Every structure is written in C-alpha cells, then in structure tokens.
Amino acid sequence: MDKKRRSFLVVMAQAVAASAMGGSIVAAFVEENKDKPLTLRPPGALPEKDFIKTCIRCGLCAEACKNRDNPMIIDGEKMVTLKMGAPGDSVPIGTPYFIPRDVPCYMCDDIPCMNACPTGALTPDMCKNDEGKVAIDYAKMGVAVIDPKSCIAYWGLQCTACYRACPELDKAIRIEWKQNERTGKHAYRIPVVYEDYCTGCGMCEHACVTEKPAIKVFPRDVFLGKPGDRYVKGWDTKDQQRIKNASTKTTTETGRSKENPIEELNQGVKWNDE
Amino acid sequence: MMSKLLKNRYLILRRIVQITILALYFGANAYGWKVLVGNLSYSKFLQAIPLADPFTVLQMLAAGAVVGVDVLVGAVVIAVFYGLIGGRAFCSWVCPINMVTDLANWLRRKLKIDRDARRINISRRFRYWALGTLLVVSFVVGAAAYEFVNPIGFFVRGLLFSIGFGWTLILAIFLFDLLILKHGWCGYICPVGATYSLIGSKSLIRVEHNHLNCTNCGNCKEVCPEKQVLNPVIYRKSGFINGIECTNCGRCIEVCNDNALKFSIRSFLKNN
Structure with missing residues (x-):
C-alpha cells in the first residue's frame, strides 16, 4: 500500500475511533438519563418513549404554566407547577415535569401548557375521553396511590383531606365507610382512589396531612397492572367478549417439558440388561 | 474612550x-x-x-x-x-x-x-x-x-x-x-x-480583505477563533473570507489598523 493511501486510511480510522468514543459516552449517558420512570409529565403528554423523542425542551409549557391566567397565589407567591429538568433532578434533562408535594397541577380549564407545545409532545389527543371531547378532566398525568399503613383514616381518625382537595370530587377519590372493629363503636371513613377518574394532578398528595404523604401520585405505567385477555369479569357479557382475543396456547413450554417425561426421569439411569 | x-x-x-x-x-x-x-x-x-x-x-x-x-x-x-x-x-x-x-x-x-x-x-x-x-x-x-x-x-x-x-x-x-x-x-x-x-456556507455577509491596505501585521490572525478561514486570503490576495467556519464575529475588522478588512456582501453566484 502506498504511503499516502495508508496515512489517509489511518487518519480516517482515527476520526472514526474518536467519534465512536465520544458517541458511545453520549449514548450511554442518554440511555441512562432518558428512562426515569417516576417522572410526572404535564397533561396531554405522549407515552414516555415517544415523549422523550418529541419534546424539543423549549420550556414553552413551563412558561405557559407560570404565566397562566388565574394562577394560585399562596402567601403572595405564585404557584408554578412545571419545572424543566436540570442535571441532578433525576428526570430526563431539559424536559418538563412536576413534583406534586411541592406544587401540584391546578388543572386549568384552558390547559395552557398543553396548548403551548409546538412539537405535539403534549397533545389534545392524549387528553380526551372516549367520545373525543378534550378537557383537563381527561388528563392522565398519573394515578394516586394510598399507603394504608400511614394513612391516618385507616387508623380511625377523621381526615378526608385528600378527598376534599380532589378536583374530581367524589369521582376520583371516594370515602368508604366501615365499622371500626378495634373500638367497636366508631366508623372508619376511608379514602379510595378510582383510577378511571384520577388525573394524577397531585392535589391529594399536596394536601395530605401526614409528615410524608400517605397518598402519592405515580405515573400510570408504573403503578397500574394489566390482567390481559385471559381473565374476564364473571357475569359480565361485554367483558367476556375479551376472551376471544386470548391466545389458545394454555400449556407452558420449557426446555425440559419438550422432552418425553419418561426419558427425562430416566436420564443417567443404567439398566441391568444393557 | x-x-x-x-x-x-x-x-x-x-x-x-x-x-x-x-x-x-x-x-x-x-x-x-x-x-x-x-x-x-x-x-x-x-x-x-x-x-x-x-x-x-x-x-x-x-x-x-x-x-x-x-x-x-x-x-x-x-x-x-x-x-x-x-x-x-x-x-x-x-x-x-x-x-x-x-x-x-x-x-x-x-x-x-x-x-x-x-x-x-x-x-x-x-x-x-x-x-x-x-x-x-x-x-x-x-x-x-x-x-x-x-x-x-x-x-x-x-x-x-x-x-x-x-x-x-x-x-x-x-x-x-x-x-x-x-x-x-x-x-x-x-x-x-x-x-x-x-448551513451558512453560501451566505451573503462576509468579511472582505483588501490586500492593497494590508501591512501583514498579523493582528487579525492573532484574534481570529477560526484562523484557517483567514489563511487562504491574508498575506496573499484581496477577496472574501469564504471559509465556512467564519462566524462573522468581526474581531479581525476591529483589530485591523490599516483598514484592510470590512464586512461586505458577497455575490451568490460568484464565490469571489
């Protein structure tokens, strides 16, 4: 190989190596930073995987949240829900999020944050009901979860702070009455979250009176389960239709179960007549 | 002042x-x-x-x-x-x-x-x-x-x-x-x-060098953050600084004591 050609190839290889090194460091960092499953997003956010692609990190949502028409003012201070992730915040860098215990989402009727988004990372498509009506009540920012051990209502104390703070009053959080068998004379008034109505605004978490909140908002993906099509509700004809989608494969196959059971059991056995 | x-x-x-x-x-x-x-x-x-x-x-x-x-x-x-x-x-x-x-x-x-x-x-x-x-x-x-x-x-x-x-x-x-x-x-x-x-490689606003005024003092090369764009022109000829990495910061124009550099408009069609 002539000298010129060789040196050209070596220089190119150097450039590729430098790019690969820099690129893989960035890639490793991005892979680590982009999956922060506990991040609570503004209303109308795409599913997290698409959101992280689509958000341009311009901060227009946070700006719209700060300069909204009727901001909540507490002790002379304007309550701003949305923050933009900075390094060290444990959220994907540069993207909008909120911490309900600090400042919950006040669920503005005009949804200024969602409507400010230029990319479609926040979109009315993700904030509507089955009939296609867009309203803040159909936001799915997260879902409230109660820790019954630290919720004082489960001890028999009168509280209902979360119930009264909830903007979806008597829908997303309802109070259920039960007899207090410990004292025998009193009632429990226990808050129960109905996830179909919960928007994840976090007013409950913000209002919770315990030192560390006994009701917390988590992203829906993190908390909600999925039974699949194999299980349907009994005595419910509509729900029972779902079983048609279920796979008909009912046995579990493993490497072992593929073999003939006799051979499997007799492995390594020496027969006398052999 | x-x-x-x-x-x-x-x-x-x-x-x-x-x-x-x-x-x-x-x-x-x-x-x-x-x-x-x-x-x-x-x-x-x-x-x-x-x-x-x-x-x-x-x-x-x-x-x-x-x-x-x-x-x-x-x-x-x-x-x-x-x-x-x-x-x-x-x-x-x-x-x-x-x-x-x-x-x-x-x-x-x-x-x-x-x-x-x-x-x-x-x-x-x-x-x-x-x-x-x-x-x-x-x-x-x-x-x-x-x-x-x-x-x-x-x-x-x-x-x-x-x-x-x-x-x-x-x-x-x-x-x-x-x-x-x-x-x-x-x-x-x-x-x-x-x-x-x-993106800006063909833009109109460019620094122009007038070789007749240049005293080869080298002040412009001293301050330029992208020296390679000056090299083909300074000390050599009159013309536009066409290097695509020129940021049009104008530092070279400011330090030139001989009025040899100025912002100018380049023709789109002719690169020089």
Missing part, C-alpha cells in the same frame, strides 16, 4: 445582541413578555414566527419523532436566515456559550498560556464527525442525543429555570478553552456550530 468603543464596536454589538436575546427569554418566562418566548432550541418570535434550531430538529427526525409543523417551519426559517444572510453568525452573535469561551480565550491571551502550554493536535474537522455521530446516536437511542448534554440548553434553561449540576459542564468548557485547547470548544467540537457552518 470613544476610540476604544469604536475599536470594539462589533464586540459590544455582539454582547448587546446576545444579552438582549437572553433578557427577552428571561422576561418571557419571568414577566410574561411576548416578544421572544422559549429558548434557543425552539422559540416563538412576536407570537407568530416560529424559530427552531436546525441541528436539534435533525436529531429529532433521526430519532424517529413525528414533530409538529411549527417546529419544521421554525427550522426552515432559521436555516434560510443564516443560509442567505448571517452565515455562521449564530455562534458569535447569539450563542451564550460564546461569552464563556470568549472570556476563556481573552484570559488565555492575557495569561500568555500559549507560550508554555503543550500543543494538542486535533483536526478542526472533528466537529463534523461529531455532528454525524450524534445523528447516528440519536437514531440508535431514539432521542435527540446531543440535547441531553448541550451546554447551550443548560445555560439558557439554567437562566430561566434551574441549572442544577449543569454549571459543571459550562465550567469544564471554560477550562478546556483556557488551558487545554485554544478556541477548543467552538472551534473543534461543537456540532451546533458545525451545523451552522454548513
């Missing part, structure tokens, strides 16, 4: 432009001004004209995002502006990191670091490799990769919201330019600048 102001006229103008843009972003967030809302990755000018960083949008497209029309229009508006008029002017007239690296390089000259510093030999073309690599990485990880580490984003969001641990990166760039590589960040690495170099 007056002559000193005149001597730094472009520097002062650039700082005014840079700080005004930051102030408008800050005011938009803090006081609800509606002149320029957003930040340097996307903003809305006068509530009507969308502006978007072309490199950010390219990464998003590489990542497979379906982005809104506003964002695409914004990227085109910016590309057309710099492509037709400004060249790579974003880097020296808008980007806030320019203030950090200019400070580092001013200090570097004052402290005479280059007299003793070890030479590091990296190609000026590395930034184009960085640009390409980051588009590939964006495609692989499914997100606009550079936006996770972009110091411009850290800076502006830091000013408007919170900077968190991001100040360490700004400091690192400062130290890199001050002690490791002269004009290192903007001149060798930054893929945003590389994008604007490519």
